[in-house]
Amino acid sequence: MTLTPESPQSTESTVPSTAAGPAFRTVDLRGQRLSLAGLRAAVPRAQTGTRADAEEKVLDIIAGVRGRGFEALRELALQFDGVEQEHPRVPAEALQAALAGLDPAVRAALEESIRRARRFADAQRPADTDVELGDGAVVSQNWVPVGRVGLYVPGGLAVYPSSVIMNVVPALAAGVESIALASPPQKDFGGLPHPTILAAACLLGIEEVYAIGGAQAIAAFAYGIPAAGADENRAGIDPVDVVTGPGNIFVATAKRLVKGVVGIDSEAGTTEIAILADATAQPDLVAADLISQAEHDPKAASVLITDSEELAAAVQEELERRAARTKHSARVREALSGPQSGVVLVDDLEQGIAACDAYAAEHLEIMTADAAGVAARIRNAGAIFVGDYSPVSLGDYCAGSNHVLPTSGTAAFSSGLNVTTFLRAIQVINYSRTALEQVSSHIVSLAGAEDLPAHGEAVTARFGNGS
Structure with missing residues (x-):
C-alpha cells in the first residue's frame, strides 16, 4: 500500500502477539513526502470515538454535580469507587496520621522531589515590568496569583504522591493563598484517598483535601458545591479559579468542558512517550523507557520513531523479553499492542524530527x-528528555521539572504545568496630564477612523474642549 501526501495510509505491519510479547505495530513512512496534516494522520493515535463517548458521559456527570451537589457526589463515589460517603472532606487528623505513618524512605524521596521542584518553580516566576514611554507615561505589567485553585491527583491503577508535588509546588511558588486538592476515594482505605497521597499533601501544608475522583472532582471545583447544612462537617466547596492535574480521558474531557468557567493547565490525559532514536541508541534502554510509561494504563501510548530498521527489530526483542517479566505485564502488553503505540520508520533524522513535531508528544526522549x-530543533513536546541518562522516569519524580504535561497532540499549542499557570498578567496604565495630551490627537484620529467618536471625546473632555 502506497502512502500519498494527502492520503496517509502508511504501510503497516504488526508483530504477532505472543504470551510473552506485545503486538507492537510498525508504521513505515520511508519514501513518503508528507505534509504536516499527513504526518499527523499517520503517527499512532488512540482510536477515534473514545473522546466523543467520554464527552457524553462527562456532560451527565457535570450536570449531576451542578444540580444535586453532594448527593450526586455520594452516588458517583458508590458507583465508581464502591465507597459510601457522607462528606468528601478528609479530616485533618487523617492527614496527620498519614504523614506520621509514612515510610521514612518514601518521605525522604518526597522531600528531595519537593526541594528540587521548589528550586525550579521559584526560578520560573516572571518579573513585573515597568516601561516609561515618555515623561509621565508609564505602562506596567504585574504578575498576580489567582485567588483559589483546585488540584487533581489521579488514583486508579497506581498511586501518585508525585502528582501532589507537581500540582502544589508551582501553586505555592506563585503565591496562591487558597489551595484545594482532590483524589479518588479508596475502598481499601476507608473511603479516603491513598494514605501516601494524604501524607504528601500534609507534608506540603495542604489542609483542604477531598476524596473525590474523576470528572466529578473537576465539576465540583469548577462550579462549587453549596453547603449541605449548618454543621461545619457538611460545609460546601468554594469554586476555584484554576483547575490543574493529570488524569484519564474522563478527567481530561471534564477539564476541556469547564474551560472558560475556570482556567485549566492543559488536557493532561492518559500518558504517552515518544522516543526519537537512531542506530546509536541502546535497544534495552529504549525498550525499558517505552515500558515504563506503558505500565501506567492499558491506553498509554508508547511510540518509537527511528530511521534504523535494525534498532526497531532489536527494541521489539527487548520489549518481548521485558514485558514478560515486568510486574504489570498484562497492562503493558495491552498498551504496547494498542493503536496508540508502535514503531514509526522514517528515512532520516530530518523526517524523524518532523514526525516528532507532528506527534507533539507529552514526553519526548x-x-x-x-x-x-x-x-534544540524540536518545537512540539510537553517535555524533552535528552540522552541516555535523562529518562522520563527522572521527570516523573525527581528531575525538578513538572510531570503534568499536555497530551494527545496538544503540546503543539499548550505548555506543561508551571508557575505561570497560577498567575495572571495585569497591565497598569499610569499617564499624567501632559503625557495624555501628547497622544490625544492620535487617539482622536483613530477613534474617528473606527467611527467611535465618544472614545476621542473621553480624551478631549479632560482638556476642556470635549462635547
Missing part, C-alpha cells in the same frame, strides 16, 4: 548522536 543538538 532523544536518543541519537548529538542528542542535545537534536533536542
